[in-house]
Amino acid sequence: MNNVLELKGKRFIQASKPGFGGGAKMNSRIEVTTEYLLILHSQLRKIKEFWDNEKQPFEGILISVKYNKIVAKSNRIGGIFKGTASNKSIVGAKFNENKNKHIITYYINQQDLINSIRYIYDSARILEKEFNGEINKHIIEDGNILKPDLFRDGSISMSMFKQVIADVSYIDSFEVLLPTVILKQSIITLYDVKKDARILLEELGISLVRSRILDNQTVYLDENQVKLLSEKAPYLVSMATVDLANLAPEDFISEYQNNMMNIPLPSIEPTIGVIDTLFDENVYFNKWVDYHEMIAREIPRNQEDYRHGTAVSSIIVDGPRLNPWLEDGCGRFKVRHFGVAVGSRFSSFSIIKQIKTIVLENSDIKVWNISLGSNQEINDNFISAEAAILDQIQFEHDVIFVVAGTNKPSEDIVKIGSPADSINSVVVNSVTKMGRSTKYSRKGLVLSFFAKPDVSYYGGSEEQYIRVCEPLSEAYVAGTSYAAPWIARKLAYLINILGLNREVAKAMLIDAARGWNETPTPEEIALYGHGIVPIHINDIIQTKDDEIKFVVSDISEKWNTYNYHFPVPIKDNKYPYIARATMCYFPLCDRTQGVDYTNTELNLHFGRIGNDNKIKDIKGDPQNKDKSLDEESHYLLEDEARKQFRKWDNVKYIVEKSTKRLTPKKSYNNKNWGMEIKTNNRLDPKDGNGIRFGVVVTLKEINNINRIDEFIRNCTLNGWLVNTIDITNRINIHQKLEENIEFE
Numbered sequence: 001m002n003n004v005l006e007l008k009g010k011r012f013i014q015a016s017k018p019g020f021g022g023g024a025k026m027n028s029r030i031e032v033t034t035e036y037l038l039i040l041h042s043q044l045r046k047i048k049e050f051w052d053n054e055k056q057p058f059e060g061i062l063i064s065v066k067y068n069k070i071v072a073k074s075n076r077i078g079g080i081f082k083g084t085a086s087n088k089s090i091v092g093a094k095f096n097e098n099k100n101k102h103i104i105t106y107y108i109n110q111q112d113l114i115n116s117i118r119y120i121y122d123s124a125r126i127l128e129k130e131f132n133g134e135i136n137k138h139i140i141e142d143g144n145i146l147k148p149d150l151f152r153d154g155s156i157s158m159s160m161f162k163q164v165i166a167d168v169s170y171i172d173s174f175e176v177l178l179p180t181v182i183l184k185q186s187i188i189t190l191y192d193v194k195k196d197a198r199i200l201l202e203e204l205g206i207s208l209v210r211s212r213i214l215d216n217q218t219v220y221l222d223e224n225q226v227k228l229l230s231e232k233a234p235y236l237v238s239m240a241t242v243d244l245a246n247l248a249p250e251d252f253i254s255e256y257q258n259n260m261m262n263i264p265l266p267s268i269e270p271t272i273g274v275i276d277t278l279f280d281e282n283v284y285f286n287k288w289v290d291y292h293e294m295i296a297r298e299i300p301r302n303q304e305d306y307r308h309g310t311a312v313s314s315i316i317v318d319g320p321r322l323n324p325w326l327e328d329g330c331g332r333f334k335v336r337h338f339g340v341a342v343g344s345r346f347s348s349f350s351i352i353k354q355i356k357t358i359v360l361e362n363s364d365i366k367v368w369n370i371s372l373g374s375n376q377e378i379n380d381n382f383i384s385a386e387a388a389i390l391d392q393i394q395f396e397h398d399v400i401f402v403v404a405g406t407n408k409p410s411e412d413i414v415k416i417g418s419p420a421d422s423i424n425s426v427v428v429n430s431v432t433k434m435g436r437s438t439k440y441s442r443k444g445l446v447l448s449f450f451a452k453p454d455v456s457y458y459g460g461s462e463e464q465y466i467r468v469c470e471p472l473s474e475a476y477v478a479g480t481s482y483a484a485p486w487i488a489r490k491l492a493y494l495i496n497i498l499g500l501n502r503e504v505a506k507a508m509l510i511d512a513a514r515g516w517n518e519t520p521t522p523e524e525i526a527l528y529g530h531g532i533v534p535i536h537i538n539d540i541i542q543t544k545d546d547e548i549k550f551v552v553s554d555i556s557e558k559w560n561t562y563n564y565h566f567p568v569p570i571k572d573n574k575y576p577y578i579a580r581a582t583m584c585y586f587p588l589c590d591r592t593q594g595v596d597y598t599n600t601e602l603n604l605h606f607g608r609i610g611n612d613n614k615i616k617d618i619k620g621d622p623q624n625k626d627k628s629l630d631e632e633s634h635y636l637l638e639d640e641a642r643k644q645f646r647k648w649d650n651v652k653y654i655v656e657k658s659t660k661r662l663t664p665k666k667s668y669n670n671k672n673w674g675m676e677i678k679t680n681n682r683l684d685p686k687d688g689n690g691i692r693f694g695v696v697v698t699l700k701e702i703n704n705i706n707r708i709d710e711f712i713r714n715c716t717l718n719g720w721l722v723n724t725i726d727i728t729n730r731i732n733i734h735q736k737l738e739e740n741i742e743f744e
Contacts, residue, residue: 017559079163384418430459459483503694
C-alpha cells in the first residue's frame with residue numbers, strides 16, 4: 001500500500017478575470033414579438049395597480065419573475081427593474097414544479113417599476129414599427145440591421161432596446177407571489193424589504209420579544225401571529241416551516257445487563273463536540289465526557305431523555321470496542337456533550353440559537369456531531385433555518401459538522417429532514433452490514449440538485465445492530481443517528497491527529513467513499529451520497545500500490561487560482577494513467593436566495609498542459625475556458641452545467657472516463673500537469689475571496705506499476721515539499737504537541 005502524499009511549499013498563483021464584454025445576450029431559442037411584449041407590459045401595469053392599492057408597511061414593492069429556464073446570472077434582468085444592479089435586488093429564488101425553470105423575486109421601488117413599464121412599451125413600439133413585430137438573436141446582433149438611425153426619436157436608446165429584448169427573451173411572466181402559509185407555530189422568514197423585522201411586524205399588529213428573533217429576516221411566530229400575518233401581508237413570507245421538530249425514530253432492542261466495562265482514564269485524545277439529548281453521567285465512560293446541560297432545571301425529565309445522547313457519545317468514545325466489526329483504527333475520543341433537547345419533541349428555533357453560542361464558546365473543538373433531526377421533509381425551494389445556521393457557522397469558523405441523515409417516521413415520509421439539508425456539513429445516511437440502504441433511510445437531493453447525503457456508513461439493521469451504552473446498560477440500536485458518530489471519529493482523526501485541514505479531510509472522506517464510480521445513478525446519490533466510507537482509517541489515508549494519491553490545499557483570492565507544476569511520471573513520453581480529483585470548500589450561503597443558495601462557485605480543472613498552454617481537463621468540462629462561466633456561447637446551458645459538472649456545488653468530483661482498452665495519453669511540450677480553480681460569485685464579487693479549498697488527486701497506473709517514488713522525486717525537484725501521511729509519524733507529532741512541559 002502507498003501512503004497519501006501531502007504537497008506543500010509551492011503556492012498557487014492568483015489571476016484576475018479577463019473582461020469579455022459584448023453587452024446583452026438574447027436567448028437564441030426565443031423570438032420576441034410585439035404581442036408578447038404587450039402581454040408583459042399588461043402584467044406589469046396590473047402589478048403596479050396591486051401595489052398602488054396595498055397599504056404595505058415598507059417603501060418598495062416585491063415582484064416575481066418566472067423565467068423560461070434555469071437561468072445563469074448573466075442572463076437575468078439587466079435592463080428593466082434596476083438595470084445592471086437588478087441582481088443585487090434579488091430577495092428570493094425557487095424552481096417551478098418541474099424543477100426546470102427559475103422563479104426569482106426582486107425588491108424594487110415604485111419608480112423602477114414605472115420605468116420598466118415604459119421601457120417595455122417603447123420597445124414594443126420600435127419592434128412593431130421597424131422589425132414587423134418580431135426579432136431574434138441573429139437580427140439583434142447584426143449591426144447592418146439594428147442601427148442607431150432607428151432610435152433617433154429618443155424615446156429609447158438602442159442599447160436599452162437591446163437589453164430589454166434580451167431580458168424578456170428569458171422571461172415567461174411577472175407576478176406577485178402570495179404563498180400559502182401553514183397556520184401553526186412556525187419559523188417564518190420574511191423577504192428583505194430593508195426594514196427591521198421587529199418594526200415591520202409591529203406595524204402589522206404583531207409584537208415580538210427579542211428571544212423570538214433569529215436574525216433580521218427570520219422570526220418565530222405562534223399560530224395566532226401566523227394567521228394575522230397571512231391575512232395582512234402574505235406576500236412578505238419568503239419561507240415558513242413548522243417549528244415542532246421530532247427526534248427521528250430509531251429501531252432498537254435492549255439487553256439490560258450489569259456487566260459494566262472498564263476503560264482507562266482519558267489523556268491527550270482529541271475532543272469531539274456532541275449536540276444532542278441529555279447524557280447520563282453514571283455510565284462507565286463518564287470520565288471521557290465533559291457534560292453541559294443546556295435545559296432549564298425546572299423542565300421535568302425522565303430516563304428516556306438520556307438514551308439517545310448517551311448512546312451517541314458511547315460510539316464516539318468507545319465504538320470499536322463495543323462493535324469489533326467496525327474497528328476503524330482511530331482509537332478513543334473525548335466528548336464535550338451539550339444536552340439541548342428533552343425527549344423526542346423539541347423546538348428547532350431554541351436549538352438553533354443555542355448552537356451558535358455553543359460553538360463560539362468552544363472554539364477548540366473542530367468536529368461536531370449532530371444526530372438530531374426533524375420528522376418533516378425538507379422543502380424543495382429553500383434550505384431550513386437550522387441547516388442555514390450550520391452553514392453560516394462553518395463559513396465563518398474553522399469547524400465541521402457531521403449530521404445524521406434522519407430516519408423515516410412513516411412510509412409517507414421519504415425526503416430527509418432538517419438539518420440534514422446543510423450544504424457545508426457532512427451528512428451521513430445509513431447502510432446495513434452488507435452495504436445496502438436501510439429500510440429507515442430517507443432520501444436527498446437538496447434543492448433538487450445538491451448531493452445530500454454526502455456519504456453513507458453502517459448504522460445498524462436486522463443484519464447487525466450497533467451496540468451502544470445507554471443509561472441502564474447496553475442496547476442494540478439502528479438509525480442514521482448511530483452512523484454519523486463513526487464519521488465524526490474519522491474526521492477528528494484526520495484533522496486533530498493527522499493535522500489535515502477540514503477541506504482536505506472532507507475531500508479525502510468523500511474520495512474514499514466514491515472511488516472510481518464515475519456515474520452513480522440519481523437514485524444511488526439520493527440514498528448513498530457519494531458512497532460508503534471504508535471502515536478502517538488506513539483505507540482512507542493509504543492507497544493501492546498502482547496508485548499515486550496526493551492532496552493540495554490553498555486559498556482562492558481571484559478568479560483563477562492555478563498551479564502548473566505537478567510532475568506526473570512519464571513512460572515512453574506518454575502518461576500511463578487514468579485520473580480523478582475530489583475538491584471540497586465551504587462557501588458563504590444566503591438562505592434568502594432560495595434555490596440559488598451558495599454564493600460562490602469554485603470550479604476544478606485538472607489535467608495535462610497542451611501545446612496551447614491550456615489544461616486538457618480530465619472531465620472535459622468546457623466551463624471557464626475562454627469565456628465567463630455564465631456565457632451561453634459555450635454551448636453549455638445553466639441546467640446542464642449544474643447536472644454534468646456540479647456547478648454551484650461545494651463538492652467537486654471529476655474523473656476520467658475509463659474504457660475497456662486503456663491506453664497511455666500523449667504528452668506535450670510542457671511535461672507537467674496543471675490544476676486551475678476558477679471562482680465565480682452570484683452576488684458580491686468579494687464573496688469568494690479567501691475561501692480555502694482542498695483537493696485529493698488519484699493517478700492509477702494502467703499497467704499496475706508502482707511509480708510513487710519517481711513522483712516524489714519529481715515533486716522535490718520541482719520545488720514541492722512532500723510530506724508522507726504516515727500514521728506512526730503523525731501520532732508521534734500529535735503526542736509531542738500535546739505534552740505538558742514542566743519548567744523547574
